[in-house]
Amino acid sequence: xxxxxxxxxxxxxxxxxxxxxxxxxxxxxxxxxxxxxxxxxxxxxxxxxxxxxxxxxxxxxxxxxxxxxxxxxxxxxxxxxxxxxxxxxxxxxxxxxxxxxxxxxxxxxxxxxxxxxxxxxxxxxxxxxxxxxxxxxxxxxxxxxxxxxxxxxxxxxxxxxxxxxxxxxxxxxxxxxxxxxxxxxxxxxxxxxxxxxxxxxxxxxxxxxxxxxxxxxxxxxxxxxxxxxxxxxxxxxxxxxxxxxxxxx
Amino acid sequence: xxxxxxxxxxxxxxxxxxxxxxxxxxxxxxxxxxxxxxxxxxxxxxxxxxxxxxxxxxxxxxxxxxxxxxxxxxxxxxxxxxxxxxxxxxxxxxxxxxxxxxxxxxxxxxxxxxxxxxxxxxxxxxxxxxxxxxxxxxxxxxxxxxxxxxxxxxxxxxxxxxxxxxxxxxxxxxxxxxxxxxxxxxxxxxxxxxxxxxxxxxxxxxxxxxxxxxxxxxxxxxxxxxxxxxxxxxxxxxxxxxxxxxxxxxxxxxxxxxxxxxxxxxxxxxxxxxxxxxxxxxxxxxxxxxxxxxxxxxxxxxxxxxxxxxxxxxxxxxxxxxxxxxxxxxxxxxxxxxxxxxxxxxxxxxxxxxxxxxxxxxxxxxxxxxxxxxxxxxxxxxxxxxxxxxxxxxxxxxxxxxxxxxxxxxxxxxxxxxxxxxxxxxxxxxxxxxxxxxxxxxxxxxxxxxxxxxxxxxxxxxxxxxxxxxxxxxxxxxxxxxxxxxxxxxxxxxxxxxxxxxxxxxxxxxxxxxxxxxxxxxxxxxxxxxxxxxxxxxxxxxxxxxxxxxxxxxxxxxxxxxxxxxxxxxxxxxxxxxxxxxxxxxxxxxxxxxxxxxxxxxxxxxxxxxxxxxxxxxxxxxxxxxxxxxxxxxxxxxx
Ligand SMILES: Cc1cc2nc3c(=O)[nH]c(=O)nc-3n(C[C@H](O)[C@H](O)[C@H](O)COP(=O)(O)OP(=O)(O)OC[C@H]3O[C@@H](n4cnc5c(N)ncnc54)[C@H](O)[C@@H]3O)c2cc1C
Ligand code: SF4
Ligand code: FES
Numbered sequence: 001x002x003x004x005x006x007x008x009x010x011x012x013x014x015x016x017x018x019x020x021x022x023x024x025x026x027x028x029x030x031x032x033x034x035x036x037x038x039x040x041x042x043x044x045x046x047x048x049x050x051x052x053x054x055x056x057x058x059x060x061x062x063x064x065x066x067x068x069x070x071x072x073x074x075x076x077x078x079x080x081x082x083x084x085x086x087x088x089x090x091x092x093x094x095x096x097x098x099x100x101x102x103x104x105x106x107x108x109x110x111x112x113x114x115x116x117x118x119x120x121x122x123x124x125x126x127x128x129x130x131x132x133x134x135x136x137x138x139x140x141x142x143x144x145x146x147x148x149x150x151x152x153x154x155x156x157x158x159x160x161x162x163x164x165x166x167x168x169x170x171x172x173x174x175x176x177x178x179x180x181x182x183x184x185x186x187x188x189x190x191x192x193x194x195x196x197x198x199x200x201x202x203x204x205x206x207x208x209x210x211x212x213x214x215x216x217x218x219x220x221x222x223x224x225x226x227x228x229x230x231x232x233x234x235x236x237x238x239x240x241x242x243x244x245x246x247x248x249x
Numbered sequence: 250x251x252x253x254x255x256x257x258x259x260x261x262x263x264x265x266x267x268x269x270x271x272x273x274x275x276x277x278x279x280x281x282x283x284x285x286x287x288x289x290x291x292x293x294x295x296x297x298x299x300x301x302x303x304x305x306x307x308x309x310x311x312x313x314x315x316x317x318x319x320x321x322x323x324x325x326x327x328x329x330x331x332x333x334x335x336x337x338x339x340x341x342x343x344x345x346x347x348x349x350x351x352x353x354x355x356x357x358x359x360x361x362x363x364x365x366x367x368x369x370x371x372x373x374x375x376x377x378x379x380x381x382x383x384x385x386x387x388x389x390x391x392x393x394x395x396x397x398x399x400x401x402x403x404x405x406x407x408x409x410x411x412x413x414x415x416x417x418x419x420x421x422x423x424x425x426x427x428x429x430x431x432x433x434x435x436x437x438x439x440x441x442x443x444x445x446x447x448x449x450x451x452x453x454x455x456x457x458x459x460x461x462x463x464x465x466x467x468x469x470x471x472x473x474x475x476x477x478x479x480x481x482x483x484x485x486x487x488x489x490x491x492x493x494x495x496x497x498x499x500x501x502x503x504x505x506x507x508x509x510x511x512x513x514x515x516x517x518x519x520x521x522x523x524x525x526x527x528x529x530x531x532x533x534x535x536x537x538x539x540x541x542x543x544x545x546x547x548x549x550x551x552x553x554x555x556x557x558x559x560x561x562x563x564x565x566x567x568x569x570x571x572x573x574x575x576x577x578x579x580x581x582x583x584x585x586x587x588x589x590x591x592x593x594x595x596x597x598x599x600x601x602x603x604x605x606x607x608x609x610x611x612x613x614x615x616x617x618x619x620x621x622x623x624x625x626x627x628x629x630x631x632x633x634x635x636x637x638x639x640x641x642x643x644x645x646x647x648x649x650x651x652x653x654x655x656x657x658x659x660x661x662x663x664x665x666x667x668x669x670x671x672x673x674x675x676x677x678x679x680x681x682x683x684x685x686x687x688x689x690x691x692x693x694x695x696x697x698x699x700x701x702x703x704x705x706x707x708x709x710x711x712x713x714x715x716x717x718x719x720x721x722x723x724x725x726x727x728x729x730x731x732x733x734x735x736x737x738x739x740x741x742x743x744x745x746x747x748x749x750x751x752x753x754x755x756x757x758x759x760x761x762x763x764x765x766x767x768x769x770x771x772x773x774x775x776x777x778x779x780x781x782x783x784x785x786x787x788x789x790x791x792x793x794x795x796x797x798x799x800x801x802x803x804x805x806x807x808x809x810x811x812x813x814x815x816x817x818x819x820x821x822x823x824x825x826x827x828x829x830x831x832x833x834x835x836x837x838x839x840x841x842x843x844x845x846x847x848x849x850x851x852x853x854x855x856x857x858x859x860x861x862x863x864x865x866x867x868x869x870x871x872x873x874x875x876x877x878x879x880x881x882x883x884x885x886x887x888x
Binding site for chain 1: 297300301304315316317318319320322324325334336372374375376377378379380381382383384385386387388389390391392408409411413414415418421422423425426428429435437460489490491523524526527528529531630633634636699700703746748750751792794795799800802803
């Protein structure tokens with residue numbers, strides 16, 4: 001099939017970007033969305049034009065590299081998929097597809113469709129860990145964890161750090177991302193000890209880095225490729241309140 | 250004396266590592282603060298190494314080419330991680346894990362290293378659990394296990410089909426903690442271009458800042474490469490598409506020997522090639538073979554819907570050929586068996602290059618819910634790509650390039666032949682011989698990073714406490730930076746007509762056809778010629794747009810492919826040299842009547858370690874003879 005593309009091009013972080021239109025023929029239904037962009041790029045290079053820069057690596061929805069805002073939706077049409085798992089069967093002959101980078105203050109554009117998500121690393125460094133040095137751990141079965149808690153912790157831990165939640169949110173809040181990490185650890189006995197400190201520090205860092213606050217619209221949950229539930233935000237709020245409380249005591 | 254000294258400690262196998270630790274040299278906390286270590290790679294080997302070295306007090310610089318450490322290719326590992334915990338009381342032990350790996354590797358790995366990795370495996374699970382890795386649990390709250398190919402015990406720990414992600418995030422969070430404590434400095438979006446050697450020792454690296462294009466210099470007292478495997482040389486493979494062999498290759502060209510480059514694992518259960526645009530194949534985890542049965546129709550070219558093919562018209566060829574292990578034979582055996590059926594005309598699907606992996610019986614026996622609990626996300630993944638539900642229709646699978654057992658040659662210290670240059674994880678050749686068993690790579694990477702390297706590098710650095718951090722203005726750094734820059738300029742100046750990707754695709758085809766699942770002398774010689782021609786074409790007709798001084802993904806690709814073109818030749822050469830079949834290396838000239846791999850121990854019981862002699866010169870082969878003192882070397886049988 002033949003499609004029309006409207007893609008954000010921006011030379012570097014300081015440059016002013018703009019939309020550029022392309023037409024692409026010979027798009028097959030079974031192509032993945034990124035394979036479609038690959039073939040666009042191959043064509044552009046041969047025609048002595050600049051290819052479109054976009055980020056990707058695993059191409060199976062687990063590394064979190066890919067992240068495109070497609071026709072107004074993070075990761076495009078389809079539920080619980082990363083951009084790399086979107087296939088062209090979701091589109092029709094003659095469709096126009098608009099592709100943009102994540103738009104959020106916390107994620108400045110580096111080039112074309114690539115944004116800087118370093119802020120997530122900074123939030124993680126503020127508390128997204130359990131403080132245990134190598135060599136200090138007891139036998140793994142010395143800590144019993146109910147299957148239910150382990151499964152719930154796993155569901156939260158499935159976050160791939162893609163940033164779609166931020167891109168989907170009208171406040172550009174990173175609450176779902178933070179909540180997933182805080183909840184994963186809070187659900188496990190190993191993580192309980194630092195739970196309060198973790199919630200306070202990660203949220204403070206998130207605020208500092210220019211992410212907005214959460215007004216519970218649920219847009220993040222709807223677009224999260226890993227189906228992370230906003231129930232975890234409620235859990236984070238509890239941890240946070242509890243922690244702020246004991247801080248002021 | 251040969252330059253190859255594996256430095257295996259004296260004493261009984263089970264005591265070597267504890268004796269080593271008890272007698273190694275130490276570095277005082279005060280001196281550790283004065284020592285800098287570069288760790289390239291943040292996968293399941295690199296992230297734990299950087300974190301653990303920082304915990305010990307060293308100053309660590311950590312590098313990766315992704316935007317963040319958490320996206321290293323390890324994140325994609327699916328099925329699990331092994332340990333000899335014997336939580337199931339099914340007769341597992343450190344010795345049995347060691348034995349399974351030695352046998353699985355077809356007696357082409359070094360006993361002492363393999364035993365050590367088995368020995369530290371339990372501590373890894375303890376550490377990961379303490380870090381909050383949400384491994385699967387039983388109702389009683391204890392950790393759950395499953396079985397992987399090539400073994401008869403349940404020793405694999407897992408987190409659904411996302412074990413790699415969870416285990417890597419454990420290492421990543423430990424790394425982030427050290428970043429916050431100021432002990433690790435992160436350099437993401439950096440591509441290592443060269444290794445810098447001063448007075449015979451590894452002292453730094455040259456990198457390209459992938460955002461600005463700037464060529465940077467970094468110095469240290471020691472350099473660790475945790476840069477992963479080179480399976481993407483086949484173009485289509487199960488690896489993340491930007492994985493590459495460049496760092497190891499640059500180290501090779503600076504004098505580090507390359508061990509068994511041709512030993513590549515072809516994984517039996519990947520989603521088959523569907524079309525021409527694909528740049529990657531998606532793995533379906535080996536754990537599926539616990540409950541899925543592999544078959545093809547007994548009738549050639551039977552195109553019926555698999556669900557209506559009656560039981561007695563199905564050939565469960567693994568169960569038929571290998572009754573003792575059935576669907577759980579090791580990967581090399583399963584891959585070859587599938588290829589044999591397809592080559593003989595029994596393959597299924599549009600291309601005839603696929604076999605069925607069928608869950609019908611397990612769904613019937615255990616219920617859809619139980620199967621979903623074990624493999625839910627893998628089934629979803631499959632359905633997203635193919636549009637078919639494995640709950641209803643058997644999966645179609647075919648072998649794909651997956652893992653490189655070969656890599657930089659290292660001694661017992663995990664040090665390469667360049668003093669001060671260490672290699673860990675998939676980047677080294679060390680523990681898997683000629684074939685790797687499932688769930689043992691995460692174990693090896695994590696073991697190298699958390700448990701082994703922190704000791705062995707300390708033993709090395711104890712002699713470096715008086716060395717000042719080298720300046721990056723030395724002639725060696727100047728020279729390396731200059732050469733790296735010139736090479737990048739060269740790519741841009743060719744200004745030909747063909748894209749980097751098109752060359753990669755063609756190289757992949759050559760390697761898959763002649764240096765893949767089965768090899769022969771004629772094919773390998775042909776491949777060498779073809780690679781040579783392709784390389785010439787590459788350097789005269791490559792088209793790279795843009796500049797060096799900007800984010801330029803095509804330029805990144807070009808430099809990886811240029812290295813692959815050289816590495817490909819070494820792989821073919823190594824495969825040509827080894828006239829026996831062993832593990833994943835199947836030389837058609839050396840097989841039993843039943844079509845099984847035939848080792849020739851009298852001639853090839855060695856590690857082939859290749860030394861670079863200059864471009865366009867035949868590399869020099871060094872042999873590390875393998876001695877087996879603790880296992881009986883047998884014909885590897887899974888019947
Ligand atoms: C689909 C799939 C599933 C798998 N499942 C399992 C499993 O269930 N169990 C198991 O044990 N094993 C599994 N494996 C194998 C296992 O995942 C890998 O062998 C292992 O993760 C390799 O880890 P590593 O740390 O050595 O390297 P990687 O994780 O590949 O990391 C390489 C690192 O090096 C960096 N790097 C590389 N080159 C450069 C350069 N030039 N400059 C700067 N940085 C560089 C990268 O940025 C990255 O951080 C699987 C493999 C695949 C492909
Ligand atoms: S919570 Fe979901 S959307 Fe947000 S970063 Fe994690 S995986 Fe992406
Ligand atoms: S490329 Fe890894 S999640 Fe899409």
